Amino acid sequence: MTIQTVATRPIDGQKPGTSGLRKKTSVFRQPDYLRNYVQAVIDGVGGVAGRTVVVGGDGRFFNDTAIGIILRMLAANGAACAIVGRGGLLSTPAASNLIRIRRAFGGFILSASHNPGGEDGDFGLKFNVANGGPAPEPITDAIFARTKTLTAYRIMAEEAPALDRLGTWTLGGMDVEIVDPIADYVTMMERLVDFDRIRTLFAAGFRLRFDAMHAVTGPYAHAILEDCLGAPPGTVINGTPLPDFGGHHPDPNPVHAADLFALMFSPDAPDMGAASDGDGDRNIVLGRGISVSPSDSLAVLAANLHLAKGYAGGLKGIARSMPTSRAADRVAVRIGVPMFETPTGWKFFGNLLDAGTVTICGEESAGTGSDHVREKDGLWAVLIWLDIVAARGESVAGILTGHWKTHGRDYYTRHDYEAIDTKAGERLIADLRASIPGLAGKTFGSLTIAEADDFAYRDPTDGSISAGQGVRAMFDNGARAVFRLSGTGTEGATLRVYLEMFEPDPARHGLDPQEVLAPVIAAADKLAGIGDRTGRHTPDVIT
Numbered sequence: 001m002t003i004q005t006v007a008t009r010p011i012d013g014q015k016p017g018t019s020g021l022r023k024k025t026s027v028f029r030q031p032d033y034l035r036n037y038v039q040a041v042i043d044g045v046g047g048v049a050g051r052t053v054v055v056g057g058d059g060r061f062f063n064d065t066a067i068g069i070i071l072r073m074l075a076a077n078g079a080a081c082a083i084v085g086r087g088g089l090l091s092t093p094a095a096s097n098l099i100r101i102r103r104a105f106g107g108f109i110l111s112a113s114h115n116p117g118g119e120d121g122d123f124g125l126k127f128n129v130a131n132g133g134p135a136p137e138p139i140t141d142a143i144f145a146r147t148k149t150l151t152a153y154r155i156m157a158e159e160a161p162a163l164d165r166l167g168t169w170t171l172g173g174m175d176v177e178i179v180d181p182i183a184d185y186v187t188m189m190e191r192l193v194d195f196d197r198i199r200t201l202f203a204a205g206f207r208l209r210f211d212a213m214h215a216v217t218g219p220y221a222h223a224i225l226e227d228c229l230g231a232p233p234g235t236v237i238n239g240t241p242l243p244d245f246g247g248h249h250p251d252p253n254p255v256h257a258a259d260l261f262a263l264m265f266s267p268d269a270p271d272m273g274a275a276s277d278g279d280g281d282r283n284i285v286l287g288r289g290i291s292v293s294p295s296d297s298l299a300v301l302a303a304n305l306h307l308a309k310g311y312a313g314g315l316k317g318i319a320r321s322m323p324t325s326r327a328a329d330r331v332a333v334r335i336g337v338p339m340f341e342t343p344t345g346w347k348f349f350g351n352l353l354d355a356g357t358v359t360i361c362g363e364e365s366a367g368t369g370s371d372h373v374r375e376k377d378g379l380w381a382v383l384i385w386l387d388i389v390a391a392r393g394e395s396v397a398g399i400l401t402g403h404w405k406t407h408g409r410d411y412y413t414r415h416d417y418e419a420i421d422t423k424a425g426e427r428l429i430a431d432l433r434a435s436i437p438g439l440a441g442k443t444f445g446s447l448t449i450a451e452a453d454d455f456a457y458r459d460p461t462d463g464s465i466s467a468g469q470g471v472r473a474m475f476d477n478g479a480r481a482v483f484r485l486s487g488t489g490t491e492g493a494t495l496r497v498y499l500e501m502f503e504p505d506p507a508r509h510g511l512d513p514q515e516v517l518a519p520v521i522a523a524a525d526k527l528a529g530i531g532d533r534t535g536r537h538t539p540d541v542i543t
């Protein structure tokens with residue numbers, strides 16, 4: 001048993017973004033890149049001596065190699081135990097659950113989520129803390145600060161044990177416990193949704209198509225949907241995790257899950273379609289001939305959550321990220337619970353969930369979750385939808401259009417301009433920010449700005465302030481445009497433009513969001529000068 005202390009030098013740019021550190025796989029594979037970052041995390045969280053740490057990832061290329069390195073470094077830094085999903089696999093929500101039920105100090109989650117994988121794709125690493133949620137900003141700041149002063153890292157000379165056999169092994173003075181990545185997650189879902197009711201639904205011929213996109217959710221979806229709930233084999237497609245996700249982006253949106261969308265709008269569509277992303281925390285839900293926008297999904301789930309088995313007591317409160325539409329706010333008002341608006345990224349929900357002030361959280365980027373873990377949870381959302389469909393005896397489309405009738409419809413779309421020139425993207429946002437004080441009263445296209453600001457958030461629990469979280473323009477017809485740069489991309493900058501408008505009239509609820517929002521889209525383009533500054537006249541991805 002040999003602990004090596006290896007001299008190193010700080011590496012530039014190891015700054016955690018919206019969800020951990022994400023870079024090209026080739027960057028992570030550079031000498032010392034991963035080792036430096038892992039040591040900075042260990043130091044930044046105050047050391048791991050005597051602690052239990054969960055480790056697992058989405059199975060993308062480099063997952064197992066990186067886990068081997070992390071285990072050797074945990075052992076060399078004195079950790080007592082590492083709990084690892086068999087094969088190195090753990091979906092992000094399953095990892096969050098494992099941290100909580102095993103009362104671990106925290107966990108390393110290896111994933112670049114919806115970003116493509118493979119040798120030429122992306123890789124990522126994030127640390128979750130003892131509540132099971134992503135490290136909050138004060139900790140990610142400490143980790144980044146440590147990357148800049150690091151002079152050495154510690155690693156065991158011995159190789160880590162193989163990851164494919166269940167059991168407990170040793171590495172130096174540390175136990176390495178290889179666990180079934182699925183069993184505890186299934187137990188948790190059984191508590192939250194009514195398996196019998198969903199079984200009856202499938203037995204009556206309800207048809208579901210779940211696209212796991214060759215990512216980590218496949219084994220979880222096979223186990224729960226087909227083995228436990230009796231959905232026919234073939235319900236789950238692309239259910240085997242592949243290191244490069246079959247060459248696709250494992251992102252459940254109309255562009256990357258195009259086959260699923262096409263199926264759901266075809267004459268042969270099943271009753272419900274769903275998909276999740278690389279690490280299993282995102283979800284999309286579609287009905288026959290209709291797709292549920294993630295912002296609407298949060299609102300519908302919030303309005304119906306009391307029907308699901310684990311939430312019969314009702315909701316304490318709702319939280320959404322700022323760019324998510326205000327559909328959920330209307331539900332909060334109607335059922336009389338508080339509503340919270342946080343910056344983008346799940347790390348901001350953790351303190352609200354820990355304080356017991358909210359039960360459900362969501363983001364426009366296809367993420368919903370509840371207080372059962374401290375991450376968004378793709379398969380959970382799909383199961384809750386199934387439980388609600390079964391409880392109400394209505395179709396997905398019926399539930400969604402009924403929701404609009406009661407609450408009105410918040411037409412919503414997000415336009416992404418990917419891999420634009422970094423300087424141009426930063427300048428666009430900086431100029432927008434600088435223009436805020438003079439914007440009220442100015443007209444762009446057919447719309448006039450009522451107010452504008454740069455979103456800042458004060459965490460009600462720890463008082464920390466996160467500023468510069470997105471420029472918001474409110475128009476005088478109640479429409480809203482939000483501008484921010486992505487914190488998960490690995491190439492140039494990605495500009496996200498979030499657009500929405502409320503429509504109370506049920507006679508106007510069946511329209512195409514792109515058409516309804518055309519004046520807002522045009523005003524946003526004029527306001528930010530997107531075309532002129534980026535040379536792009538159409539977005540790369542529309543969700």
Ligand code: VG1
Pocket residue numbers: 018019112113114115277281282321344345346363364365367485486487488489496
């Ligand atoms: C994106 C989404 C954000 C989400 C984050 C991590 O961040 O917009 O809502 O929390 O990804 O999700 P950004 O900074 O690129 O807009 V995941 O499923 O990629 O871990």
Ligand code: CO
Pocket residue numbers: 113114277278279280281282
């Ligand atoms: Co994800």
